[in-house]
Amino acid sequence: MSNKYVEMGMRSPVNLTWEVTLACNLRCSHCLSSSGEKACNELTTAEALDLVEQLHTAGVFQVNFGGGEPFIRPDFEEILAACHSHGIMTCISTNGTLFTPELVARLSRNRLVAIQVSMDGAKRETCDAIRGAGVFDAAIAAVKLLAATKIPTSINTVLTAQNADEIPAMHEMASSLGVSLRVSRFRPSGRGADNWESLRPSPAQLLAFSDWLSSSGDVRTGDSFFSLTSQERQGLGLNLCGAAKLTCCVSPTGHMYPCAFLQTDRFEAGDLRQNSFQEIWDGSEIYESFRNLRIHSCEECQRFDQCHGGCPAVAWHLKNDINGGDPECLERCVTSIADNRLAEAA
Amino acid sequence: MKSSQSTESAGFTRMAAAGIKLHPSCRARQERFGLLFYDCRGPRLLFAATGTLIPADFFGTIRRRDEFPAGVSESQKMALNKFVTQLLEKGFLHEQ
Numbered sequence: 001m002s003n004k005y006v007e008m009g010m011r012s013p014v015n016l017t018w019e020v021t022l023a024c025n026l027r028c029s030h031c032l033s034s035s036g037e038k039a040c041n042e043l044t045t046a047e048a049l050d051l052v053e054q055l056h057t058a059g060v061f062q063v064n065f066g067g068g069e070p071f072i073r074p075d076f077e078e079i080l081a082a083c084h085s086h087g088i089m090t091c092i093s094t095n096g097t098l099f100t101p102e103l104v105a106r107l108s109r110n111r112l113v114a115i116q117v118s119m120d121g122a123k124r125e126t127c128d129a130i131r132g133a134g135v136f137d138a139a140i141a142a143v144k145l146l147a148a149t150k151i152p153t154s155i156n157t158v159l160t161a162q163n164a165d166e167i168p169a170m171h172e173m174a175s176s177l178g179v180s181l182r183v184s185r186f187r188p189s190g191r192g193a194d195n196w197e198s199l200r201p202s203p204a205q206l207l208a209f210s211d212w213l214s215s216s217g218d219v220r221t222g223d224s225f226f227s228l229t230s231q232e233r234q235g236l237g238l239n240l241c242g243a244a245k246l247t248c249c250v251s252p253t254g255h256m257y258p259c260a261f262l263q264t265d266r267f268e269a270g271d272l273r274q275n276s277f278q279e280i281w282d283g284s285e286i287y288e289s290f291r292n293l294r295i296h297s298c299e300e301c302q303r304f305d306q307c308h309g310g311c312p313a314v315a316w317h318l319k320n321d322i323n324g325g326d327p328e329c330l331e332r333c334v335t336s337i338a339d340n341r342l343a344e345a346a
Numbered sequence: 347m348k349s350s351q352s353t354e355s356a357g358f359t360r361m362a363a364a365g366i367k368l369h370p371s372c373r374a375r376q377e378r379f380g381l382l383f384y385d386c387r388g389p390r391l392l393f394a395a396t397g398t399l400i401p402a403d404f405f406g407t408i409r410r411r412d413e414f415p416a417g418v419s420e421s422q423k424m425a426l427n428k429f430v431t432q433l434l435e436k437g438f439l440h441e442q
Contacts, residue, residue, distance in 0.1 A: 005377070005379050005382075005393040005395075008377075008378055008379055009378070010377060010382070011375075011376075011377060011378075014382070014384055014389075014391065015384075015389070059375040061373045061375070061384040061386070062384070062386055062389070087373070089371075089373070089386045091386075111370065114386070152387075246391075
């Protein structure tokens with residue numbers, strides 16, 4: 001990962017997260033965007049298709065669709081098709097509950113789509129406690145439909161206190177189903193903030209996960225664990241936060257943010273109904289502040305070159321300080337465990 | 347385009363590659379420093395300080411292994427040859 005070139009500034013994001021709707025048929029307790037009801041004033045079909053044109057012109061390589069549940073949007077396949085017609089790669093994060101053989105057949109006609117089905121445990125009861133009754137079985141059914149196609153498919157799980165011990169079993173489950181495993185970091189935004197204390201993995205669980213990850217090179221993390229990345233996984237992904245440098249987020253209403261976990265007024269970079277995508281990417285003061293963000297408080301850390309201060313979103317949500325360094329980085333996990341042992345010994 | 351030809355090697359026959367092309371899972375675009383390659387399979391990025399020597403769409407069509415944009419000097423060709431080898435090894439380009 002060459003920070004020198006990243007710091008020169010990209011003409012557009014490499015990829016971006018586009019939450020196409022806030023509507024969702026589930027109410028997962030860790031949902032980063034508190035999805036449920038459709039938002040007022042979501043982008044219309046015409047506006048969404050115009051955005052695809054703008055992303056193409058800007059040179060964006062990949063759009064990661066999320067929500068909400070993207071397939072609730074009646075025009076979602078039309079938006080997908082528009083991306084694919086321009087060669088834009090797409091990855092869809094879905095709960096899998098709306099999948100039918102017909103939908104999977106339509107999706108499999110295109111080679112530019114990848115799908116992540118969200119699941120939160122290898123055990124039915126663990127997954128359904130977070131996502132709702134019956135979701136585990138529905139998601140497994142969707143994964144089986146997808147695994148029978150050529151669509152690159154992964155099970156995406158958010159690491160929580162409840163499922164941390166089941167991650168290796170999820171890895172085995174994904175392998176047995178013929179798909180890959182992707183593990184995402186739990187962050188305190190949306191309903192995830194409301195349920196932070198009950199769902200957050202402990203420092204010991206984060207350390208154990210980091211160790212396991214270092215010997216599980218085929219497990220993807222979407223760069224969400226770069227603050228925990230061990231030496232063994234260096235080179236597999238980013239060693240710094242890519243928000244506003246390599247990626248960004250578009251909300252259902254067309255507002256742009258540095259990342260999906262910072263969708264608040266404080267971090268709004270622009271409104272696509274007021275300015276073009278390129279104007280916002282090039283001219284937003286919020287984006288500029290992220291490009292110039294240096295976590296000086298972490299510079300003396302021995303792991304600074306490996307994470308550059310970690311995730312600013314977690315720092316913001318937990319410490320209200322974007323410059324404060326990631327409160328749950330590997331180094332702080334180790335320190336926290338050592339402090340607890342000392343306290344217990346005393 | 348150079349046509350494929352059969353070659354005999356180590357006791358078995360294979361078809362020689364007609365040329366090289368950007369892998370279907372990869373994309374490239376021009377940045378200030380040169381070309382930015384993206385591989386969605388990782389995803390992985392490759393930053394190539396090529397300046398404006400190679401257009402971003404150059405590998406969008408099948409190219410001969412020794413084919414370079416017009417106006418490239420001999421010394422630049424040597425450097426580009428190593429660069430193409432690197433792109434092949436890393437899977438951003440593939441043989442067709």
